[in-house]
Amino acid sequence: MGSYTDDFLSKLRNRISIDQVIDRLMIDIRQGKNLRRFRCPLCDRFHTATNSTTNLGRCFECQKNFNPIDLVMAATAYDFIGTVEFLKxxxxxxxTES
Ligand SMILES: [Zn+2]
Incomplete structure (x- = not known):
């Protein structure tokens, strides 16, 4: 599927902050004291959290982890290629700002 290397895809998953992806997708968020919840694109609930160490978003209702690629695919109509191009x-x- 496509001509993306594993190296490139792992860069997308690891180097692009999950929080920035949430911002870019304009997903609703609720900022808590220690964690940031986002509206799960699958179930529309806020029973979620992002983890900056693993760079994953998790929905506790769906029991699903989202890396940046998963999240874009779940929140948009993009297929895999469209998602990769969007992130790129x-x-x-x-x-990136630091
Ligand atoms: Zn969910």
């Missing part, structure tokens, strides 16, 4: 365009073509 928005996150890899400009220097």
């Amino acid at each position: 365009k928005h996150f890899l073509s400009r220097p």
Whole structure:
């Protein structure tokens, strides 16, 4: 499927912050004291959390982890290729702020 290397795909999963993906997708969030909840694109609930160490979003209702690729695919109508191109365009073509 496509010509993306594993290396490139793991860069998308690991180097693009899950929180930035949530912002870019304009997913509703609720900022708590220690954690940030987002509206799960599958069940529409906020029983979720993001983990900056693993760079995953988790929905406790769906019992599902989302990496940046999973999240874009769940929240948009993009297929896998469209998702990769979306992430590439928005996150890899400009220097990240730090
Ligand atoms: Zn869910």
